Amino acid sequence: MLRVGINGFGTIGKRVADAVRAQPDMTVAGVAKRTPDYEAEIARDRGYSLFAAAETTPFTAAGIDVAGQVRQLVAASDVVVDATPAGVGERNRALYEELETPAIYQGGEDASVAPVSFNARANYDEAVGADAVRVVSCNTTGLSRVLAPLEERYGIEKVRATLVRRGGDPSQTGRGPINDTLPDPVSIPSHHAPDVKTVFPELSIDTMGMKVPATLMHTHAINLTLRATPTAEDVRDLLTAEGRLLVIPERLGIDGAGKLKEYTRDAGRPRGDVWENCIWAESLTVEPLSDGRADCYLFQAIHQEADVVPENVDAIRAIAGLADGPESVERTNEALGIGC
Amino acid sequence: MLRVGINGFGTIGKRVADAVRAQPDMTVAGVAKRTPDYEAEIARDRGYSLFAAAETTPFTAAGIDVAGQVRQLVAASDVVVDATPAGVGERNRALYEELETPAIYQGGEDASVAPVSFNARANYDEAVGADAVRVVSCNTTGLSRVLAPLEERYGIEKVRATLVRRGGDPSQTGRGPINDTLPDPVSIPSHHAPDVKTVFPELSIDTMGMKVPATLMHTHAINLTLRATPTAEDVRDLLTAEGRLLVIPERLGIDGAGKLKEYTRDAGRPRGDVWENCIWAESLTVEPLSDGRADCYLFQAIHQEADVVPENVDAIRAIAGLADGPESVERTNEALGIGC
Amino acid sequence: MLRVGINGFGTIGKRVADAVRAQPDMTVAGVAKRTPDYEAEIARDRGYSLFAAAETTPFTAAGIDVAGQVRQLVAASDVVVDATPAGVGERNRALYEELETPAIYQGGEDASVAPVSFNARANYDEAVGADAVRVVSCNTTGLSRVLAPLEERYGIEKVRATLVRRGGDPSQTGRGPINDTLPDPVSIPSHHAPDVKTVFPELSIDTMGMKVPATLMHTHAINLTLRATPTAEDVRDLLTAEGRLLVIPERLGIDGAGKLKEYTRDAGRPRGDVWENCIWAESLTVEPLSDGRADCYLFQAIHQEADVVPENVDAIRAIAGLADGPESVERTNEALGIGC
Amino acid sequence: MLRVGINGFGTIGKRVADAVRAQPDMTVAGVAKRTPDYEAEIARDRGYSLFAAAETTPFTAAGIDVAGQVRQLVAASDVVVDATPAGVGERNRALYEELETPAIYQGGEDASVAPVSFNARANYDEAVGADAVRVVSCNTTGLSRVLAPLEERYGIEKVRATLVRRGGDPSQTGRGPINDTLPDPVSIPSHHAPDVKTVFPELSIDTMGMKVPATLMHTHAINLTLRATPTAEDVRDLLTAEGRLLVIPERLGIDGAGKLKEYTRDAGRPRGDVWENCIWAESLTVEPLSDGRADCYLFQAIHQEADVVPENVDAIRAIAGLADGPESVERTNEALGIGC
Ligand SMILES: NC(=O)c1ccc[n+]([C@@H]2O[C@H](COP(=O)([O-])OP(=O)(O)OC[C@H]3O[C@@H](n4cnc5c(N)ncnc54)[C@H](O)[C@@H]3O)[C@@H](O)[C@H]2O)c1
Ligand SMILES: NC(=O)c1ccc[n+]([C@@H]2O[C@H](COP(=O)([O-])OP(=O)(O)OC[C@H]3O[C@@H](n4cnc5c(N)ncnc54)[C@H](O)[C@@H]3O)[C@@H](O)[C@H]2O)c1
Numbered sequence A, B, C, D: 001m002l003r004v005g006i007n008g009f010g011t012i013g014k015r016v017a018d019a020v021r022a023q024p025d026m027t028v029a030g031v032a033k034r035t036p037d038y039e040a041e042i043a044r045d046r047g048y049s050l051f052a053a054a055e056t057t058p059f060t061a062a063g064i065d066v067a068g069q070v071r072q073l074v075a076a077s078d079v080v081v082d083a084t085p086a087g088v089g090e091r092n093r094a095l096y097e098e099l100e101t102p103a104i105y106q107g108g109e110d111a112s113v114a115p116v117s118f119n120a121r122a123n124y125d126e127a128v129g130a131d132a133v134r135v136v137s138c139n140t141t142g143l144s145r146v147l148a149p150l151e152e153r154y155g156i157e158k159v160r161a162t163l164v165r166r167g168g169d170p171s172q173t174g175r176g177p178i179n180d181t182l183p184d185p186v187s188i189p190s191h192h193a194p195d196v197k198t199v200f201p202e203l204s205i206d207t208m209g210m211k212v213p214a215t216l217m218h219t220h221a222i223n224l225t226l227r228a229t230p231t232a233e234d235v236r237d238l239l240t241a242e243g244r245l246l247v248i249p250e251r252l253g254i255d256g257a258g259k260l261k262e263y264t265r266d267a268g269r270p271r272g273d274v275w276e277n278c279i280w281a282e283s284l285t286v287e288p289l290s291d292g293r294a295d296c297y298l299f300q301a302i303h304q305e306a307d308v309v310p311e312n313v314d315a316i317r318a319i320a321g322l323a324d325g326p327e328s329v330e331r332t333n334e335a336l337g338i339g340c
């Protein structure tokens, strides 16, 4: 059993911990946190060994036992997943390197934090045996999953995507905007296009970013100029066959993220998490262009809190050499209940 | 095993169905719906017999088998829970009466729909053996639970409550406001005060209603003039002892409904439901007045989709004479995991 | 002086009335309304003759004098602007035709309501002397203004635009969503692309529509494949020269619709109206493609309540033959203070 | 002509500047700012002498002339209005004292910043001839205006008010919450009650604060226990007679802040500002209690950006000894168009 330590037990970290625990071939060595808030309570209820990311005094003052300092957790782990806030991972790097513990970073870090930027569907093999891997951001993960099969099957001449992002997660009450639609960033392409290129170096892609007063999911309006002219049905079949894409049939009457997450909560998923990209079937459109090319369009919703979670699990297997890509993805999907 | 039919499988109905199934002494006879949308999918996945509330054709067209018409469901049930939209219950009443099936209605109906308006903590006994019972609305339920112990222990001279209500449930994308705070209704008292009086006929209470652009929970700012002068600690202890009140300690760092529901989702509750009133411990304040009286204040959050669910289960037991109040409440709490 | 009657005195109608009054060559014959609410108060304060669109009794009951029925207003007008809710204009058409009063309709009507769909910058001449004209919607107007100069100067191979629309106007408290991002419509292209083609029949354009919880402005993320490769500076200069486009310099620190409207309110514009498309200078980007073509990108914000107002004024001049296009546009801009 | 310098040209400062300029007995000596953004543009367009609150280089780099440093502005002013962000006023105090320029501070400062906390209706005389005055916050101003006449006429036994505050101003895109209702502060009374007591030292008042995802106005749900039992009509007449209270008749169909601000924008007010408290006539309710006392209820909306503006003008007159209270208020109201 591979021992996995998780540094940072917030939105991403707590989900990765639960996902690791659900796997047959790995176990949670412990989790590290800074503050004894409701998430510390959850760590305790779940029975995770809790380590102090900084001071232990706040925890003991709150009557919460800690198993030690984060350094001890890293030392006791075969792999560490860093799920601290954006930029903190880079600062933690020296510790992981000093203790020679292979590390998985999140998409809030700069690509330079690790030699490989990772998406299980697109470039699993590059991460096998690496010292460190960065799982790309929620948006880049969402884009990579849909681009990979289309690139392989038809070839992509160019991607133009508008990413309408949620202003903050449901629990981030300090984030706005309250009543505005912000070009964010104003400049084009947004940082997402270069980030996608860390996974698909040859791809021609431009992205436009926006931020809106919603908390549940990001929504992508995507145009792809394909080097072939499939029917919309062909594209639908191709995408439906992908394990981490959910093609939502019109019949379900799901008009946005509210009903989508209602559906997954109703279905009994932990935290109502949507690990898959959700693509509206009705939106899949293909329009022939000259020279056998075609413009393909689609809308997809991305649950920012959840889509990178299975990718972290796969990154752990890749870095530890536990399985090859298809095997790992299948094991992860099965253990979490992805795709059903 | 008591056979319970559920007419209307939306926000309330689907939760009541799952709650009934979780009880040791009752079973779901079936559920009735109008449209073959994602909630029909959920009914099927759960294995509930699905009946058509109106036409069967939309279901068969969508490839969903139905077990029959709602009339057959009512006939096959010992008790029917009507969870159709506000006002529709009244129209369904003739059917339940014709088939002599005792019925539970929801708070969207006028109080005149049934001889008893019900809250398990406050007036369980009145519903025992009744032909029909109305479970009061989410807001009235939330108020009743906190008023009952305070009235019993200290006596309440007057209640003045401001109810800041969510504009719509998370899946109701057609409801607003988007960027406004609406006195709703503008007139005072709002309809909530008379509704509370259907449960506490002698109580002096005024309520002011508002509507805001939020979807997760209602928030109540409550003032109670008590006929005694307890300490804030006394009140806290009294309320903490109540099974359906959660007193939230400051240490957890929960500042609103976002983090509150994050916590219950993290804790693994179905749909992240919060069946209990959530009272901020830090808000509990007592200020002495003349003549031994005192003003008591508190903030509480009410999960509108969930708080009436255990009350429906208790109403079923009361109407069917399965248990007395304390017994029923304990059985319901235990089966659902309320209060832990 | 051309006498202009305005039927419907809501968001659009009240602005058109004020804009007509500000022109040197036309006058407001009167305005028609249905209800004696705050907008009736405004009509009275402005000194507009108020006609009843339906019953007069509600007005007299509220102590507001009416000058007569809408039929009388139409009879007394040289041109009527119909600014009633979407779909009502079509129903009013028989009246205008019977009284032989040329009519201007709004974008909420189907294109078939009038022989010409109008944008002053793009096809003024087509409306000259027509019996009826439809001013295209706020979104189509915003697209037309930016497309016209780019098509003329460089030629446009294809437009791909994502229209992130406000859920409702600031006073429409009944409209949502509260916390969601909705593909709207889910199908692609949205109705906006065909609407643009009523103005540019030859243009290749696809649009994707979305709806978000914001009230101030629509925001467009636009990609244009040009048949030439200008620099971003060239495009900026071209668009800056257009009277109804405002290119917002980065230095002003305007990050969205909130600050944009704050700026125009500060500047003393009536109602803070933004009649022009607002294009973020920093967003203007050109990326060379093969064959001398280039992809051009930009973000623009459209004040849905205001941008069609000057277009209505120009449509009046066109239909009445008062001036040619450039003359009318200049007169309108000068009278309203557009572009400064 | 009294020379008034304004330090800080943001939401409050720019409005105070325009209001000062509109008075017959004072003039704007200049305004000070830190950054050359759109508000600097507005200062220039208005023809205000612009001083640098900190460095001048950003302004010259942006091609905006500055007249000097803030120290020069203060030296050239008979009175300075400090409208810098909360807490900065305290830091500026040494400068004003050194140059012996009487200063007006805003409600974001601690009450200790000045010997007098000011509301024109309640305690004008206390500020006459003072060295420094703090105009109380938007919420305290709104409460003071409605409390003063009720206290004078009937006597107030106790006030219990719930203040449902906007999360941020329309241009503050970084502020939340997006989808939550926050008790803020969680503890009771909120800081508003003590702040009201800086104006009414003897008053018994408790306040509960909340924050919601809206930007336009604060909304207060107020209960007052009066020492008399007027009719609702009496209270309405009393409040209607107050110059800075607008009692909104039901007939206008105004359901919240959106329509309220639409109305004032339509009416042509600068920035659509609502300087008055807006009280819903329909909400005014009186309920008899024992001993001749009565509970009075009302809803009011407060335009946080505007209501303190006339108070600043009056504070200037008080501190400079230009007029007595009633005279100043009348002059201010007349110059701004308040109450019509
Ligand atoms: N939230 C999302 O939507 C999302 C999606 C994809 C990727 N990410 C990325 O995942 C990473 C984590 O984001 P998150 O949203 O989970 O953050 P979070 O704020 O929810 O959680 C961060 C956790 O790290 C802990 N922490 C804070 N400072 C620390 C420090 N100095 N050392 C150790 N632990 C510390 C906190 O106590 C908390 O448990 C970031 O890189 C982020 O960009 C976030
Ligand atoms: N949603 C809440 O927050 C909430 C809280 C407490 C009480 N209530 C009350 O519960 C009741 C149900 O509300 P809800 O929010 O669950 O509604 P909902 O709209 O979510 O669900 C209603 C269900 O009834 C079905 N239905 C619609 N018309 C029907 C008809 N004519 N006959 C039979 N079924 C029909 C729908 O298909 C749907 O399954 C109402 O009285 C409401 O006031 C709602």
Ligand SMILES: NC(=O)c1ccc[n+]([C@@H]2O[C@H](COP(=O)([O-])OP(=O)(O)OC[C@H]3O[C@@H](n4cnc5c(N)ncnc54)[C@H](O)[C@@H]3O)[C@@H](O)[C@H]2O)c1
Residues within 6 Å of the ligand: C007, C008, C009, C010, C011, C012, C013, C032, C033, C034, C035, C053, C083, C084, C085, C086, C087, C088, C106, C107, C108, C109, C137, C138, C169, C304, C305, C308
């Ligand atoms: N609001 C926008 O953002 C916007 C933008 C561009 C175009 N439009 C279009 O402009 C038109 C008007 O929209 P609006 O937003 O001004 O609507 P609105 O609801 O604000 O105003 C409509 C007016 O028409 C009156 N009215 C209602 N029914 C009527 C009837 N049967 N006969 C006569 N008058 C009636 C109402 O009293 C009101 O004065 C629609 O076609 C709409 O699609 C609206």
Ligand SMILES: NC(=O)c1ccc[n+]([C@@H]2O[C@H](COP(=O)([O-])OP(=O)(O)OC[C@H]3O[C@@H](n4cnc5c(N)ncnc54)[C@H](O)[C@@H]3O)[C@@H](O)[C@H]2O)c1
Residues within 6 Å of the ligand: D007, D008, D009, D010, D011, D012, D013, D032, D033, D034, D035, D053, D083, D084, D085, D086, D087, D088, D106, D107, D108, D109, D137, D138, D169, D304, D305, D308
């Ligand atoms: N915005 C409101 O709703 C509101 C209502 C009532 C009272 N107030 C109070 O008014 C005061 C000003 O608030 P605001 O909303 O106008 O703020 P703001 O941020 O809109 O404006 C502040 C201004 O001060 C300038 N500034 C910033 N730092 C400065 C410094 N160190 N020295 C000099 N100038 C500096 C900024 O450039 C800006 O022009 C605060 O005390 C606030 O609490 C605000």
